Amino acid sequence: MIAKLTWRNLWRNRRRTLITMSSVTFAVFLAILMQSFQKGIFDNLVNNVVSFYYGYIQVHKQGYWNEQVLDNSFFYDDSLVMKLSGNPDIKGITPRIETFLLASVGNTTKGCMLVGTDPVKENLLTGLEAKIVEGKYFTNNEQAVLIAEGLAGKLKLSVDDTIILFGQGYHGAMAAAKYPVRGIVHFGSPALNDGLLYLPLTQAQFFLSAENMLTSLAVGIHEPEKMPAIQQQLLSVMGKSYEVMNWKELMPDIANHIKADGSSFYIFTGILYLIIAFGIFGTILMMTAERQYEFGMLIAIGMKKISLGKMLLFETLLITLLGVILGLLISLPFVFYFDKTPLRITGKMAEAYERFGFEALFPAAVNSSIFITQSLIVLVIAFLIGLYPLWHVSTINPVLAMKK
Amino acid sequence: MNNTVIDAHNLTRIYDENTIPVYALNSVHLHITKGEFTAIKGPSGSGKTTLLNMLGGLDEPTEGYVNINGTNITQLKGNKLIDFRLNNIGFVFQSYNLIPVLTAQENIEFIMLLQKRPKAEREQRVTELLKEVGLIEKAGKRPGELSGGQQQRVAVARALAPKPQFILADEPTANLDSVSAGNLLDIMAKLNREEKMTFIFSTHDQRVIDRARRVITLEDGKIVSDTTPAPLVHTNS
Ligand SMILES: Nc1ncnc2c1ncn2[C@@H]1O[C@H](COP(=O)(O)OP(=O)(O)OP(=O)(O)O)[C@@H](O)[C@H]1O
Ligand SMILES: [Mg+2]
Numbered sequence: 001m002i003a004k005l006t007w008r009n010l011w012r013n014r015r016r017t018l019i020t021m022s023s024v025t026f027a028v029f030l031a032i033l034m035q036s037f038q039k040g041i042f043d044n045l046v047n048n049v050v051s052f053y054y055g056y057i058q059v060h061k062q063g064y065w066n067e068q069v070l071d072n073s074f075f076y077d078d079s080l081v082m083k084l085s086g087n088p089d090i091k092g093i094t095p096r097i098e099t100f101l102l103a104s105v106g107n108t109t110k111g112c113m114l115v116g117t118d119p120v121k122e123n124l125l126t127g128l129e130a131k132i133v134e135g136k137y138f139t140n141n142e143q144a145v146l147i148a149e150g151l152a153g154k155l156k157l158s159v160d161d162t163i164i165l166f167g168q169g170y171h172g173a174m175a176a177a178k179y180p181v182r183g184i185v186h187f188g189s190p191a192l193n194d195g196l197l198y199l200p201l202t203q204a205q206f207f208l209s210a211e212n213m214l215t216s217l218a219v220g221i222h223e224p225e226k227m228p229a230i231q232q233q234l235l236s237v238m239g240k241s242y243e244v245m246n247w248k249e250l251m252p253d254i255a256n257h258i259k260a261d262g263s264s265f266y267i268f269t270g271i272l273y274l275i276i277a278f279g280i281f282g283t284i285l286m287m288t289a290e291r292q293y294e295f296g297m298l299i300a301i302g303m304k305k306i307s308l309g310k311m312l313l314f315e316t317l318l319i320t321l322l323g324v325i326l327g328l329l330i331s332l333p334f335v336f337y338f339d340k341t342p343l344r345i346t347g348k349m350a351e352a353y354e355r356f357g358f359e360a361l362f363p364a365a366v367n368s369s370i371f372i373t374q375s376l377i378v379l380v381i382a383f384l385i386g387l388y389p390l391w392h393v394s395t396i397n398p399v400l401a402m403k404k
Numbered sequence: 405m406n407n408t409v410i411d412a413h414n415l416t417r418i419y420d421e422n423t424i425p426v427y428a429l430n431s432v433h434l435h436i437t438k439g440e441f442t443a444i445k446g447p448s449g450s451g452k453t454t455l456l457n458m459l460g461g462l463d464e465p466t467e468g469y470v471n472i473n474g475t476n477i478t479q480l481k482g483n484k485l486i487d488f489r490l491n492n493i494g495f496v497f498q499s500y501n502l503i504p505v506l507t508a509q510e511n512i513e514f515i516m517l518l519q520k521r522p523k524a525e526r527e528q529r530v531t532e533l534l535k536e537v538g539l540i541e542k543a544g545k546r547p548g549e550l551s552g553g554q555q556q557r558v559a560v561a562r563a564l565a566p567k568p569q570f571i572l573a574d575e576p577t578a579n580l581d582s583v584s585a586g587n588l589l590d591i592m593a594k595l596n597r598e599e600k601m602t603f604i605f606s607t608h609d610q611r612v613i614d615r616a617r618r619v620i621t622l623e624d625g626k627i628v629s630d631t632t633p634a635p636l637v638h639t640n641s
Contacts, residue, residue, distance in 0.1 A: 001510065001517055008505035293500055300462055300497075302490025302518055302566070304483055399463050402497065 006314050013287070017319055020283040024323025024378060025330065027276040031269050031374045032331040033338075033364070038265045040339065040365035045254070046224060046247070051126055053192065054250050055094065055218030056227050059084075059234060060243050064215060065250075070099045070170050073213040074242070083237050084217070089230050091220040094121040097204050098215045101167025101175065103197060105155040112151055112197045114165065116204020125220045128185065128198070135159035135183030140200050144182035150194035152184050159184060165197075170210035177207050273381060280385050284316055288392050295393060296401025309390035316389070320382035324375045331371075338364035409569050409602055410436035410459055414468035417454050417625070428454040429465070430625035436570065436604060441596045443616035444606040451625040452606035453574055459604065460493050460572045461485050473569055490518055494563030494571035496605075499579050501559035502547040508558045509534065509543040515565050533561040537591050553584025557591060564595065570602035577612055589615045 010017055050056045061074040076095055084093055097116040102109050119138050123129045128146070129137040138144050145163060147155075157163060162178050169175035179199070187193040205211050221230055227246055234244045248255035288295075298308055342363035350360035417429040429451045436442065436459075444452050457463035458470055461477045469478040472492060480488055489495075502511045509530050516526045534540045537557040539550075547555050556576055563571045573592075577585035589612060595601045605612070613619055621629040 001514065004510075005503070005506060005514075012505060294503065297497065297501065298503070299486065300460070300489065301495050301515060301562070302486055304486050304518075306483075307518075399457055 002311060006311055006318060009311075009315055010318055013290075016283055016286070020280060020319055021323040021326070023276055023279045024320050024382075025327040027272050028324050028327025028374055028378055029331045029334075031272060031377075032327065032370055033334055034265060034269065035370045035374060036331075036335045036364040036367065037338065037343075037362060039367055039370065040342070040363040043224075043365055044342075044361060044363055049251060049254055050220075050247050052187070052189065053126060053218075054247055055125055056221045056224065057219040057231055057234065057244060057246050058250060059217040059219065059238060060215065060245070062241050062243050065243060065245060068098070068215070070097075070168070070208060070210060070213075070215065073097065073170065073210060073215045076212050076214045076217075084234070086237075087230060087233060089221055089223065089226050091222050092121055092124045093220070094118060094125045094218040095201060095214050096122075096216050096218060097201065097208065097210060097213060099167065099208060101165055103151070103155065104164050104166075105157055105161065108155050110151060110154055111195075113195050114167075114197050114199060114204060114208075116199045116201045116208070118201045122198075125218055131185040131187065132183045133186045135181065138182045138198070138200055140202065142182065142200055143179060143203055144200075145179045146183045146185050146198040147181055148193050148196040149184050149186045150190065151197065152181070154194070157181055157184075163197075165207070169208040170213060173209035175208050273377065276378065277381050277385060280316065280320065280382060281388065283319070284312075284385055284388055287315075288312070288389050292396075292401050295396055296398040299393075299396060300398040300402065305393050305396065306390075309393040312389035312393065313383070313386035316382055316386035317379070320379060324378050327378075328371055328375060335364045335366055338362075339366045407437040407439075408435055409438050409440075409473060410434065410604075411471040412459060412468065413471070415455070415458055415465050415470065416467035417451075417458065417463065418466045427625045429458065431468070432625070432627055434459075434620070434627070436602065438602055439596070439600045440570075440602050440604070440618055441593065441616055442604045442618040442620060443613050444604065444620045444622060445608065445613050446622035446628075448608075450622040452622055454625070455622065456572050456574050456604065456606055460495060461489050490515070491566060492569045494566065494568040496556065496559045496563050496571060496573035496576045498575045499552070499555075501562070502555060504547050507544050507546050508539060508550065508554075508561075511547070511558055512562045512565050515562050519566055529565060533565055536564075536595065537561045551584065553580050553587055556580060556584070556588050560588070560591060560595070564599075564601065570604060573603065573605035575606055575608070577607065577609055582611065585609065585612065 061072050064072040084090070095118055099114055100111060101114050103112045104110070119128075119140055123137070132146070133149060135146075138146055147157060147163065152158070155163065159181055161181050163181055164176070164178045166176040185196070185198075187196065199207065205213060219230070219234070221227060231244055231246050238244060295308060299305060342361040345360045345362055412432060412434040415429050415432040415434070416427070419426040419428055432455060434455075444455060446452055454463065458465050461470070461472075461480065465478060469476050471477070472488075475488065477485065477488060495501075502508075503514065506514060512530045512533055513526050516529065521529075530543075531540065534543055537560055539554060539557055539561070542550060542554060547558070550558065559576075560571070560573075563573075577588055580588065592603050592605075593615060596603055605616075607613060619629075619631045620627055
């Protein structure tokens with residue numbers, strides 16, 4: 001009967017209840033959609049960032065990141081492999097040797113970044129093979145290069161042409177050789193597209209007189225959430241003579257961009273919830289004022305104040321709960337849709353993204369925790385507001401309440 | 405054998421104590437015995453409502469006390485007082501007695517629910533009471549669908565439902581036409597006669613006063629006349 005009473009009380013002022021409910025619905029819908037986009041974009045961005053070149057974590061010789069020269073490389077042997085292979089959270093490790101040198105074809109010479117890498121492991125981390133636009137991917141023992149599209153254009157190179165590389169190897173050794181072009185790869189980022197050149201790892205080490213030397217290990221992991229723990233673990237395993245950096249440290253600009261986006265989201269949802277809180281509070285305030293006489297009558301005939309207060313709290317929670325459920329239901333198809341069909345943005349923002357080498361796609365993440373947290377937040381707000389009538393009722397004097 | 409239901413001693417209620425004190429009640433002594441059918445009359449502002457509120461434990465006297473069947477309710481506070489009202493005192497107010505979103509039947513049942521009476525008992529008593537006030541066919545109607553007189557009859561049934569010691573009714577007929585008022589009085593008198601229910605009601609209406617067996621007249625917060633109670637019907641036989 002109390003349930004019946006609560007339910008019917010809800011509809012005493014049908015319009016007000018509907019307005020309150022729909023404002024809750026709208027807030028929940030907006031908050032869920034925004035947070036889903038926030039997370040979707042963030043995940044997408046991070047995924048882009050780590051998979052376009054660096055990986056989630058990189059291991060270098062101590063000091064390499066500040067002075068990126070071959071002489072700051074480290075010796076890669078089985079004991080090091082052993083140390084790293086233990087952690088099941090690590091998806092894969094790509095060994096690389098990287099250095100700047102000159103590439104020339106005919107009379108044209110350009111500076112470029114040579115990346116010696118393990119073709120299989122590189123492909124696992126960055127999907128390099130999929131970036132081939134012409135020619136083929138290379139294998140471990142091949143003496144051939146993959147060249148970025150922009151660089152190839154400047155050198156007027158096509159597949160099967162020969163490129164001459166020369167520069168400085170390990171400890172000042174002379175390095176010069178010529179290689180056929182096996183494939184041409186496309187990068188979204190102009191910096192990479194105009195500058196990258198890949199050799200199989202052993203070939204690069206040989207060319208640079210740096211047998212078994214590496215400049216970096218790029219680490220791929222299964223769950224992004226575990227990155228801090230993995231970084232910590234690597235730090236302790238590797239010891240002081242290595243530096244272990246995560247992608248945020250490797251690319252602070254992008255990390256900052258993502259962080260700034262996050263805080264503005266929190267401010268926005270905060271304001272949204274504040275508005276909703278005032279909306280619900282206004283309704284509750286009007287409702288308690290209107291029903292003053294009735295409250296007095298109920299207390300007079302013998303209803304305990306706490307029972308009356310609880311009933312009113314449930315009314316508030318019920319209005320909110322209905323609004324929340326509706327908001328959830330409405331947001332579901334939107335979130336699923338934008339997960340499958342990301343928003344594609346254009347203009348300045350898109351350019352900025354493309355400069356980093358990312359597609360300007362804004363997908364929404366389907367994440368049950370978002371639905372749950374946003375709903376809970378609104379319900380907690382409603383609960384706190386629902387405490388007001390509880391307090392109000394406790395102060396009612398039935399004689400005064402029933403005075404007209 | 406002591407038949408006293410209410411013993412009010414030296415009841416005084418002062419409003420605006422700090423500025424110009426208004427004596428809404430001034431040293432009122434009052435005994436109510438079981439089975440009374442008593443009217444309280446007096447001009448507007450004479451203290452009728454104040455007195456009923458004191459007797460019903462809705463308001464605290466500035467001085468004096470109210471004793472109901474041996475319980476000094478003036479000393480009861482909070483939930484104890486509310487519970488005491490629930491189980492011992494029936495209330496009928498001038499208007500808006502009922503919860504507008506509950507039907508007549510549910511309004512009556514509601515108060516027994518507050519008493520945590522079992523469902524079967526509640527349902528049986530609701531039917532019984534609706535029959536007594538002649539509204540069994542209106543059981544499923546909400547207050548808004550009932551006339552003023554019917555609403556007041558439901559209110560009487562609700563006041564009766566918890567089996568209280570007595571029923572207080574502050575101007576129960578004030579908003580009713582004379583036919584409905586007469587009807588309500590008939591029902592109250594019948595309940596008084598057949599169930600020995602004690603009624604204390606305030607009124608301005610001479611026709612209502614004429615139905616009472618004891619009439620207390622208030623003026624400026626004092627009892628200025630109190631007709632001798634007629635001999636109780638049930639003590640005769
Ligand atoms: N809350 C209050 N504050 C101040 N004075 C009050 C209050 N309630 C009642 N009074 C005063 O107490 C006196 C008695 O009022 P009460 O309501 O008991 O009279 P009443 O006999 O019921 O009148 P009516 O026939 O108009 O209902 C009046 O002078 C009234 O102005
Ligand atoms: Mg009055």
